[in-house]
Amino acid sequence: MSTMTDPHATSLEHLRNVLTPNGLRTDVFRDNLRVHVGRDQLITTLKALRDGRGFNMLVELGATDYLGYPGRDASAPRFEVHYVVRNIDTLETVIVKVGVDDPAPVLPSVCPVWRGADWMEREVFDMYGIKFDGHPDLRRVLMPDEFTAFPLRKDYPLRGRGERHNFPRILREQS
Amino acid sequence: MAVSPGQGGGAPSAPILTNAHPAIQTSVKGGIEVPKNTIMTTVDSAVSWCRKHSLWPMPFATACCGIELMAVGASRFDIARFGAEVMRFSPRQCDLLIVAGRVVMKMLPVLQRIWLQMPEPKWSISMGACASTGGIFDTYAVVQGVDRFIPIDVYIPGCPPRPEQILRALMDLQEKVQKGGTLFGNNGLPELIEKQVEHERKQSLVVLPGTCRERADEDRFGYRLPGGEALLGGGEKR
Numbered sequence: 001m002s003t004m005t006d007p008h009a010t011s012l013e014h015l016r017n018v019l020t021p022n023g024l025r026t027d028v029f030r031d032n033l034r035v036h037v038g039r040d041q042l043i044t045t046l047k048a049l050r051d052g053r054g055f056n057m058l059v060e061l062g063a064t065d066y067l068g069y070p071g072r073d074a075s076a077p078r079f080e081v082h083y084v085v086r087n088i089d090t091l092e093t094v095i096v097k098v099g100v101d102d103p104a105p106v107l108p109s110v111c112p113v114w115r116g117a118d119w120m121e122r123e124v125f126d127m128y129g130i131k132f133d134g135h136p137d138l139r140r141v142l143m144p145d146e147f148t149a150f151p152l153r154k155d156y157p158l159r160g161r162g163e164r165h166n167f168p169r170i171l172r173e174q175s
Numbered sequence: 176m177a178v179s180p181g182q183g184g185g186a187p188s189a190p191i192l193t194n195a196h197p198a199i200q201t202s203v204k205g206g207i208e209v210p211k212n213t214i215m216t217t218v219d220s221a222v223s224w225c226r227k228h229s230l231w232p233m234p235f236a237t238a239c240c241g242i243e244l245m246a247v248g249a250s251r252f253d254i255a256r257f258g259a260e261v262m263r264f265s266p267r268q269c270d271l272l273i274v275a276g277r278v279v280m281k282m283l284p285v286l287q288r289i290w291l292q293m294p295e296p297k298w299s300i301s302m303g304a305c306a307s308t309g310g311i312f313d314t315y316a317v318v319q320g321v322d323r324f325i326p327i328d329v330y331i332p333g334c335p336p337r338p339e340q341i342l343r344a345l346m347d348l349q350e351k352v353q354k355g356g357t358l359f360g361n362n363g364l365p366e367l368i369e370k371q372v373e374h375e376r377k378q379s380l381v382v383l384p385g386t387c388r389e390r391a392d393e394d395r396f397g398y399r400l401p402g403g404e405a406l407l408g409g410g411e412k413r
Contacts, residue, residue, distance in 0.1 A: 151315050157315070160314070163315065163316075164279075166280075167280070167323075167324050168324070169323060170291065170326070171375075
């Protein structure tokens with residue numbers, strides 16, 4: 001038995017059978033298999049991984065803002081949302097990435113697939129403003145409700161736009 | 176009761192200790208005849224003296240400064256030596272707010288509410304670099320100094336401060352309580368009241384180009400930036 005066999009070969013084969021041939025683009029970075037899919041095939045891919053290959057845990061759901069990213073194709077979408085899924089029996093891990101673009105970025109929610117996606121999608125919405133269709137309760141989870149900006153977007157200044165000091169001042173004689 | 180030494184056969188000598196009726200022992204101080212064992216003071220001064228030795232802190236500990244605050248409460252540093260060991264986690268029972276740690280914009284309304292819930296007279300300590308200035312957390316969510324929004328009496332530098340610094344701050348605050356307290360509340364020190372008035376006057380000035388509503392015109396490293404870096408918008412280059 002060779003030690004050089006691709007640990008993801010079976011999963012990739014399964015995905016190739018499920019998805020349309022041109023819908024699947026993969027690369028490997030430091031042993032991490034990354035599957036790039038289109039928005040319309042996202043749920044199909046994730047369901048195929050969960051039901052067909054036993055990826056029963058959504059480890060992480062996050063996003064990246066590639067605004068002004070060096071060396072990135074100008075036609076590529078601005079945001080990428082990644083889903084790190086794991087088979088907790090074999091410990092196989094696959095990263096599914098989907099691009100979503102301005103304005104009004106919307107993705108289908110994966111809450112029906114993994115319930116644990118609930119707060120993670122809320123966090124992505126909170127920080128990047130990406131909406132998730134079909135999410136049961138898409139509110140902000142970290143920032144206060146009255147906050148209007150999306151602070152992890154690259155065009156948002158590091159020190160904010162003065163929200164942190166938009167409070168009344170309590171003086172000694174008022175308290 | 177008079178105590179006489181030498182109860183044997185010797186002659187009785189003068190009593191060395193007495194608590195005879197004070198009315199019969201008087202002395203003249205400042206032209207006024209005062210009974211002995213009597214102290215003349217003002218009510219304000221006496222009340223302040225009582226207050227400064229029985230401060231009840233409300234620990235608003237949001238970060239690592241809170242750990243240091245616990246050390247001050249423990250036996251090695253022992254804040255009880257200064258009468259401030261009764262930490263209460265209900266603002267209604269406290270008269271000293273210790274803000275220990277960074278305060279984010281989501282927490283600030285809570286802090287303000289706690290401050291308003293504390294009964295008069297009350298004092299406050301801003302403990303550590305984060306509570307006083309925001310410290311290294313110069314980001315969109317962290318308030319750059321709680322003194323922007325609640326009155327602060329004593330600041331403690333340090334990240335986190337040594338327990339000795341907290342005790343020093345408590346002693347400074349005791350001095351302030353003694354000087355600024357009145358029977359009906361805490362008016363603060365007169366020179367600080369003037370400073371506050373001046374600050375309010377500055378707040379009401381018209382904001383012109385080149386002035387900044389942030390801390391001052393300087394950035395966190397002390398460089399003066401017209402307009403202030405913190406208000407830069409979407410075109411900001413880094």
